[in-house]
Structures are given as C-alpha cells and as structure tokens.
Amino acid sequence: MITLYLAEDQSMLNSALTQLLDLEDDLHVLGSAGDGATAWQDIQRLKPDVAILDIEMPKLTGLDVADKIHESDLPTKVIILTTFAQKAYFERAVAAKVNGYLLKDSPSDDLIAVIRKVMTGQTIYAPELVTNMVTAESNPLTDRELAVLAEVASGLSSKQIAASLFLSEGTVRNYLSAIFSKLGVHNRIEAVEMAKRNKWLA
Amino acid sequence: MITLYLAEDQSMLNSALTQLLDLEDDLHVLGSAGDGATAWQDIQRLKPDVAILDIEMPKLTGLDVADKIHESDLPTKVIILTTFAQKAYFERAVAAKVNGYLLKDSPSDDLIAVIRKVMTGQTIYAPELVTNMVTAESNPLTDRELAVLAEVASGLSSKQIAASLFLSEGTVRNYLSAIFSKLGVHNRIEAVEMAKRNKWLA
C-alpha cells in the first residue's frame, strides 16, 4: 500500500484527485491541503511515501516544501505537479532532487503511473519539460538588474526606485537600459511583460 | 440518468472529473474535450443534458460555446466552471443565461451537487461571485481609451500608437492621461497591470 499526501490549492482538482487516487487498490491518500505550510506540517507528522505538490500555493510553494523534505531527511518521495513547463521552476525542482515532475496537462492516469514508478525508485520528468528546456530563455539578468525590474513591475518611477535602492536616478535608468538590451526590448512595459511571462520576478 | 459533457483544457482536471462524475450512479459523461471548438461540435451531436464548460480554452471560450448552445435552442443546460471570480466573465455568463457558474476552488462534490440542482431547473451561482460583484471594478474606459491601452499593453510607444490609430501623438498621450485618472494610477505600467488583472483587454 502506497501512502500519499496531496498539496494543491485548487479545491476542484484537489478533491477530485484525492478521491480518484484513493479508489486505486494500492494507493491511500493520508491527507491533503490547499497551502504549503499546512502541507509541510502534515507531511512531517504523517510521513507519506509520496507527496504530490503543486508549485504555486499560498504560504509555501511546492518547491519550498520539497526543499524542507529533503533537508529533514524524511523518507517521503516528492512529485511536483504544476501547470506550465517553466524552466525556472524545473531547474529548482531538479536542484531539490524531486523524484517526479509532471504537468497538469497530462491525464490523471499518468499521475497514477508516475506514483507507482517513483515508488520503484525511478525518477520521472515530463518529456515536454526536457524539450522546453532547450528553447526556454534562461534569466540573463544580474541580481541588481532583477531588483530594479521588480520595482519597475510594481509601477514605481526611476526616482522612487533610486530612493528605495539608494542609487542615483541615472544608475537606475542605466540598469533599465542594460535590461532592455539584454532582453531585446525597448521599454519598461515589454521588459516587465517578458519577466512575468518567464517568472523571473518574485 | 443525467448525461454530461465536459470541456476543460487542463487534462489532469478533465480526466479526473470525467472519471469521478462517471462513478456517480445517476450521472454519465458522454464525452469531453480540451478545446471549445471540439466541445461545440460534440455537444450538437451528443445533446447532453448538461455541459460543463471552462472559460479559458483554445479556439472557443466556454462563454462562446454557451452562446452557441443558447442560439441553437439546444436543450443542453450549461454550467460554467472557471478559476477566478471575474466580474467581466460573470456578466457575460449571466447574459448568456447559463444555468450554473462555479469556481474551481470549490470541491468536486459541489460540482456534482450543482449538476443535480441545475437539472431540477434551478440556477446556481457561486456565492463568492455575488460578493465580488459589489467590490469588483467595472470597466470605466471608453472604446477609444481601451484601444489605446491595448496598444500600450503590447509595448508600443505613443508615436507608434498614434500612427496605428491615425491620431496625433498628443492625443494618444491625452487618452493615456485620462485613463490614468480614471483608474487612479500614474503610469503605463500600473494601468496595464490593472487592465490585465480585470481582463479588460482583448
């Protein structure tokens, strides 16, 4: 009997999967949560064989929970279940040594299959991800540039950003200029749009 | 026996719900699709009692499909199943006379309950929506302003927008100024962010 824990903040999917997984003879769902913090507490207590974690959740992301599981040497294996094939997320997941990484546009039967494979010690990554890895942009910005862009994204002016980061206004504008050049765009709007699309912010 | 059709582009949710709904004694899923166009074709042919439609899907949105069902006088009742409580969507759904409107952060049991209620002739809207209706902003922009903002959102400069809409550059900037004033913001970034959040664009 494989014991499971499910962390997924969309209730419709959470409850549907919980019920569906529990119907399998060899699977049993010990519990589920809609946020990362609750999930982490439950997982420490329940020690499931496999934790299925969404990434974007309140309080703690699935990747944060995966890190904690790994740090604490829990026996629990981790499957990340997320919406998009995002290079940034995938890289963090690989670094966290997750046992599986599956996209939500796979059918639920795939999830069941991955759970069983992970329990045999295999590591399973969705093929779309490997493909996407090649094409997807890697974040070319430095920490400082990213900090500036984050402020721009929340609507601050160069002057406000300068004050916030203790820089001269010219410096801020220069970072912006460097950002535009690196991203191949020509203004703040486009830069912010690209950064959001690639999840480079926050 | 209530026959169902499910249109949902996230395979994980689609397949999980399909299986789960089919387990109920009085429900039967005739088919499902991951895009609106396929769904519309199938629904015409299969004439299910209830169609459960996601809004954001490829080809045709769930709201488009709902309109078509209504126009064609099909007997099929419509339940919209979507992620966020978005005033703009909800208004269109009400205009399309849908029989139910449910959020994906409701548990799957709620969906089953709503299906049965809708079949008795009731119309069911998620309570979060009615609450949200009061607080949510209604789009205060004129058509012209919206056209300008849409171009801004795709990163064009005032000069480019002026050329595209056959206006003087000053006029474009004046529209922007009016937009900022109406939205209570002070620059393009914030205006675009607000418009995107409220789905006022495209």
Added chain:
DNA sequence: AAAGTGGTGTGACAAATGTCATGTTTTGCG
C-alpha cells in the same frame, strides 16, 4: 434654443525615461 454632458481630438510644457560614454569595484581564471 440654450445649457449641460461626455466622448473625441490637439498642442504646449514640464517631468520622466532611455541611451551613451565613462569610471570604479568585484570576480573568475590561467
């Protein structure tokens, strides 16, 4: 018919933005 209202359109002006040339640390790396 006059007055009011809201959408549309314009140019002048001040402020913010983006580019560039340049200098100063910090960080690999042979």
Added chain:
DNA sequence: CGCAAAACATGACATTTGTCACACCACTTT
C-alpha cells in the same frame, strides 16, 4: 599574482511620457 570580463555606478543628453487648458461635436435636458 595579474589582468580580463563582468557587475556596479554616475551624469549629460535627447527622446518619450504625462499633464493641462482648450476646442469641437453629438446628444440630452431644460
């Protein structure tokens, strides 16, 4: 170490952006 590449920082300059006062028109209201 030495030194090259990258990151960090600044001010001068031209362009773009945002504000404002104003004008025109269509459409109500009085």
